[in-house]
Amino acid sequence: MGDYLQILVLITISAALFWFGYRLFAGKLPAFAQHRKSQPIKQKPRNPLAAPGDPQVCPICSSKLEKGDLVSTLAFPSITGGRDRPMHIRGCMHCIDGYMERSCPVCGALLGCNDILVARLFERPRRRSHVHVLGCSICKRTLN
Numbered sequence: 001m002g003d004y005l006q007i008l009v010l011i012t013i014s015a016a017l018f019w020f021g022y023r024l025f026a027g028k029l030p031a032f033a034q035h036r037k038s039q040p041i042k043q044k045p046r047n048p049l050a051a052p053g054d055p056q057v058c059p060i061c062s063s064k065l066e067k068g069d070l071v072s073t074l075a076f077p078s079i080t081g082g083r084d085r086p087m088h089i090r091g092c093m094h095c096i097d098g099y100m101e102r103s104c105p106v107c108g109a110l111l112g113c114n115d116i117l118v119a120r121l122f123e124r125p126r127r128r129s130h131v132h133v134l135g136c137s138i139c140k141r142t143l144n
Contacts, residue, residue, distance in 0.1 A: 061095035
């Protein structure tokens with residue numbers, strides 16, 4: 001008799017887990033998950049006085065970066081063997097996700113999601129590295 005009761009409990013638990021997984025992955029979420037999914041993300045107010053060249057400011061959307069916020073970049077090896085390296089800048093988490101307007105600090109063109117900034121990274125010993133923005137993928141394309 002104990003084996004039948006144990007099998008019945010296991011079947012009931014597996015049916016409940018199957019039902020919950022089906023509801024979760026079929027798009028019909030339970031009420032607690034629908035409430036969280038439908039609410040928009042609230043933005044913190046950004047400092048409107050931040051300029052693209054200031055420290056801890058995203059060069060694409062000019063939003064002041066909080067502690068722990070990073071700018072998505074890709075630095076390549078040096079071509080000349082010196083201390084400067086070519087670099088691509090995608091932006092911070094606010095402008096990559098589409099919450100902030102993206103613009104080039106050199107030409108002022110509005111950037112799309114796939115557009116990047118072309119820059120040079122100067123690595124200096126015993127000091128912070130320096131980044132010099134040359135332009136975006138739009139204005140650098142027109143120069144070539």
